[in-house]
Amino acid sequence: MSKVRVLVGTKKGAFVLTSDGQRKNWEVSGPHFAGWEIYHVKGSPADPNRIYASQSSGWFGQIIQRSDDGGKTWTPPGSNPEELKGPEGFPKGESNKFVYEGAVGTHMWYDGTQHPWEFKRIWHLEPSLTDPNTAFAGAEDAAIFKTTDGGKTWKELPGLRGAKGNLWQPGAGGMAVHTILLDHKNANRMYVAISAAGAFRTDDGGKTWKPINKGLKSPYQLPDPDAEVGHCVHRIALHPSRPEVLFMQKHWDVMRSDNAGDLWNDIGESLPTDFGFPIDVHAHEPNTIYIVPIKSDSEHYPLDGKLRVFRSRTGGNEWEPLTKGLPQKDCYVNILRDAMCVDSLEPCGIYFGTTGGQVYGSSDSGDTWEPIVRDLPPVYSVEVQSLK
Amino acid sequence: MRVLLPFHLRKLAQVEGDGVDLHVPAPVTIAAVLDTLEAQYPVLRGTLRDHGTLKRRPFIRFFACKEDLSLEPPATPLPEAVVKGEEPFMIIGAMAGG
Numbered sequence: 001m002s003k004v005r006v007l008v009g010t011k012k013g014a015f016v017l018t019s020d021g022q023r024k025n026w027e028v029s030g031p032h033f034a035g036w037e038i039y040h041v042k043g044s045p046a047d048p049n050r051i052y053a054s055q056s057s058g059w060f061g062q063i064i065q066r067s068d069d070g071g072k073t074w075t076p077p078g079s080n081p082e083e084l085k086g087p088e089g090f091p092k093g094e095s096n097k098f099v100y101e102g103a104v105g106t107h108m109w110y111d112g113t114q115h116p117w118e119f120k121r122i123w124h125l126e127p128s129l130t131d132p133n134t135a136f137a138g139a140e141d142a143a144i145f146k147t148t149d150g151g152k153t154w155k156e157l158p159g160l161r162g163a164k165g166n167l168w169q170p171g172a173g174g175m176a177v178h179t180i181l182l183d184h185k186n187a188n189r190m191y192v193a194i195s196a197a198g199a200f201r202t203d204d205g206g207k208t209w210k211p212i213n214k215g216l217k218s219p220y221q222l223p224d225p226d227a228e229v230g231h232c233v234h235r236i237a238l239h240p241s242r243p244e245v246l247f248m249q250k251h252w253d254v255m256r257s258d259n260a261g262d263l264w265n266d267i268g269e270s271l272p273t274d275f276g277f278p279i280d281v282h283a284h285e286p287n288t289i290y291i292v293p294i295k296s297d298s299e300h301y302p303l304d305g306k307l308r309v310f311r312s313r314t315g316g317n318e319w320e321p322l323t324k325g326l327p328q329k330d331c332y333v334n335i336l337r338d339a340m341c342v343d344s345l346e347p348c349g350i351y352f353g354t355t356g357g358q359v360y361g362s363s364d365s366g367d368t369w370e371p372i373v374r375d376l377p378p379v380y381s382v383e384v385q386s387l388k
Numbered sequence: 389m390r391v392l393l394p395f396h397l398r399k400l401a402q403v404e405g406d407g408v409d410l411h412v413p414a415p416v417t418i419a420a421v422l423d424t425l426e427a428q429y430p431v432l433r434g435t436l437r438d439h440g441t442l443k444r445r446p447f448i449r450f451f452a453c454k455e456d457l458s459l460e461p462p463a464t465p466l467p468e469a470v471v472k473g474e475e476p477f478m479i480i481g482a483m484a485g486g
Contacts, residue, residue: 060481
């Protein structure tokens with residue numbers, strides 16, 4: 001009997017929502033890490049019981065949590081003295097140690113001067129497709145870290161910041177690696193997206209990276225609207241069967257690339273608004289994509305107070321609003337970039353969380369929606385695991 | 389000596405009550421207390437002071453004998469009453485909204 005486990009990160013804790021394959025009746029557990037900001041929770045594709053969570057606080061900094069039993073119990077990996085006796089006999093406690101490699105370096109500051117990198121938090125965790133002990137972490141200030149020991153220690157892949165990092169500049173929400181995509185066909189290829197630097201690709205397992213922003217246009221946002229870096233990419237997505245085709249929700253514009261990011265084309269011109277944060281791809285239909293547009297960069301809520309998911313079954317350009325079960329008046333929530341996901345059941349399930357604390361689910365590819373839970377803290381992230 | 393911890397760090401370190409008892413080798417300074425605390429509860433590393441620089445995190449405050457020691461150098465010796473366990477060393481999450 002199949003089931004699904006939805007992992008929800010919120011401003012005040014994490015929640016785990018579980019259901020059978022029908023996805024009609026749900027159990028809610030949590031809050032886990034009550035009172036802490038949970039930017040992201042994600043399970044390992046190689047071992048669904050292994051889940052990583054990013055827990056942070058303005059007071060106490062960054063914590064990484066790990067569950068080895070599907071979210072029932074959690075521990076910061078490697079923080080038990082018995083587990084971590086080093087050669088000197090002292091525990092290390094380094095699961096939250098995110099230190100930039102080498103000289104810290106500088107990036108562009110708001111006034112055009114250079115500013116040193118300062119670690120603030122982990123926005124996104126991306127477990128390896130094949131090894132439960134390997135995962136990648138996207139940091140603010142923007143950098144990517146990797147663990148190969150289940151989160152006990154993390155090491156930066158500094159080549160990313162070498163991709164013109166001195167020209168990257170924070171947006172209003174900070175400067176973070178918020179998206180990490182792994183290529184299911186090529187273990188050496190990964191994509192990341194950074195606000196407000198753009199999208200980047202590695203073809204050598206993270207040693208070197210190159211900007212992949214050709215075709216993006218940011219008039220009145222950048223001095224050069226076609227700049228190689230500096231674009232405010234909100235999210236990118238791919239389908240595992242076709243990893244060279246990328247979809248992007250940019251600050252404005254919905255974009256598509258058919259050549260692994262080498263060139264982007266606008267596929268959102270027919271939308272009522274093409275500003276938004278999340279974008280995702282149907283689990284079984286590589287040309288079916290989902291976005292949740294919001295009114296504008298100044299008004300981060302749905303157009304006309306109507307919460308509408310837009311679906312394209314043609315890989316872009318042609319869009320249909322999905323509204324059944326979603327509030328169609330007086331709705332002024334936002335959906336953040338990591339707060340939408342798809343399961344791999346049949347029919348495909350779609351989930352998204354709002355800044356108003358609702359998590360909505362569809363068990364029919366988006367045709368109809370139901371709230372799974374209504375009154376959580378503001379939702380930062382939603383991920384789903386499809387379980388046997 | 390007695391070290392009081394804020395709610396979230398007690399939960400994180402799985403500590404019962406309002407804090408922990410530590411045996412801190414002399415000289416008992418702010419840094420020595422934090423070193424001992426982190427050695428005994430390694431999950432607290434990075435939550436009170438930065439991993440690399442060991443600088444106090446901005447919204448962490450230290451109090452002892454009704455004195456705010458937050459801005460004192462790490463090598464500052466703690467009052468005798470704290471060393472003897474008559475008064476606690478208090479680690480406080482600063483009032484900072486949110």
